[in-house]
Amino acid sequence: MADGKLRGKTALVTGAGSGIGEAIAMLFAAQGAGVAVVDFDPTGGERTAQRIADAGGNATYILADVSRAGDAERMVAQTLARFGRLDILCNNAGIGVAAVCHETSEADWDHTMAVDLKGVFLGCKYAIPHMLRQGRGVICNTASVAGQVGVPNRAAYCAAKAGVLGLTKSIAIDYAEQGIRCNALLPGTVDSPWIGKILAQQADPQGQRKLMEARQPLGRMGRPEEIAGAALFLCSDDGAFVTGTGLVIDGGLTAR
Numbered sequence: 001m002a003d004g005k006l007r008g009k010t011a012l013v014t015g016a017g018s019g020i021g022e023a024i025a026m027l028f029a030a031q032g033a034g035v036a037v038v039d040f041d042p043t044g045g046e047r048t049a050q051r052i053a054d055a056g057g058n059a060t061y062i063l064a065d066v067s068r069a070g071d072a073e074r075m076v077a078q079t080l081a082r083f084g085r086l087d088i089l090c091n092n093a094g095i096g097v098a099a100v101c102h103e104t105s106e107a108d109w110d111h112t113m114a115v116d117l118k119g120v121f122l123g124c125k126y127a128i129p130h131m132l133r134q135g136r137g138v139i140c141n142t143a144s145v146a147g148q149v150g151v152p153n154r155a156a157y158c159a160a161k162a163g164v165l166g167l168t169k170s171i172a173i174d175y176a177e178q179g180i181r182c183n184a185l186l187p188g189t190v191d192s193p194w195i196g197k198i199l200a201q202q203a204d205p206q207g208q209r210k211l212m213e214a215r216q217p218l219g220r221m222g223r224p225e226e227i228a229g230a231a232l233f234l235c236s237d238d239g240a241f242v243t244g245t246g247l248v249i250d251g252g253l254t255a256r
C-alpha cells in the first residue's frame, strides 16, 4: 500500500458504495490513498470501507446525498477532519431515468439534474477552496458517452452528462494556473449493479445483455475496474499533463 501511485494522498469518491465508484475507491486505496467513501446508501458505503480496511487500506464511510448542498459541504469537511487534506475528488454518484424527452416528467428531469449535474457542481464548489489552499488538486467527474452522443431513451441523462463535460472543461481552464486539474470519465456500458438492475427489469434479460455486449465493438461490457484504471491515470501523476478532457472508455461504442 505504502508504495502506490497515490501514496500520501486523500481521495473523496462519491457513489463509492457500488459499481464504478466502489472500484475507484478500492484501487485508489490499494495505491496508497486514504479514501473517503461517500454514498447515500449506508449498506454499500460501509461495505466498501470495510473491504478497503480488510485489504489493509485506510478508508472512512461518509453518508451524504450529493444533490444536497449541506451534505456536499459536510462530506468535504468530514474528509478534511479525518485525513487533514483533500487531493482528489471523484464525483461519481449518478442515476439514470429511462424516457424520451416528451415522456420525461418534470420531477424526473429535476431529480436527474440534481444528482448527475448539480451533485458534481456541489462537490467541486466545496472541494476547490481546499485545493486552492493546498496549491494543487485533481477532480475526476464520471460523465458518460451519453454526454457526447445521443443514447436512446435517456433524454435527461444525456443532458446532465453533457453538462458534466461542460463543467469539467470550465473548471479545467479556470483553475489550471492554481494547480487544479479536472477531467471526466466517459464510460460506455459497464457491468455494474446498475446495469444488473436495468437488465432485471427486461422481459428477456439474457437477450438484452447480449445486445448491450454486441453494440460495443469489443463485444462485451466494460468492468468497473477498467474504469477505475482510467480514473487512476487521470488522478495520479501519470496524468499530470491532462486537464479538461473527457476520456472515453467504451470498448469502441462511439467509434462506429
Ligand SMILES: NC(=O)c1ccc[n+]([C@@H]2O[C@H](COP(=O)([O-])OP(=O)(O)OC[C@H]3O[C@@H](n4cnc5c(N)ncnc54)[C@H](O)[C@@H]3O)[C@@H](O)[C@H]2O)c1
Residues within 6 Å of the ligand: 014, 015, 016, 017, 018, 019, 020, 021, 038, 039, 040, 041, 044, 064, 065, 066, 067, 092, 093, 094, 095, 096, 115, 119, 142, 143, 144, 145, 186, 187, 188, 189, 190, 191, 192, 193, 194, 195
Ligand atoms: N454502468 C454504466 O454502464 C455506466 C456507463 C456510463 C456512466 N456511468 C456512470 O457511472 C457512475 C456510477 O455508475 P454505476 O454503474 O457504478 O452505478 P451503481 O448504481 O452501481 O452505483 C452508483 C452509486 O451511487 C450512489 N448514489 C446514487 N445517488 C446518490 C446520491 N444522490 N448521493 C450519494 N450517492 C448516490 C448509489 O447508492 C450507488 O452506490 C454514474 O455516474 C453513472 O452515470 C455508468
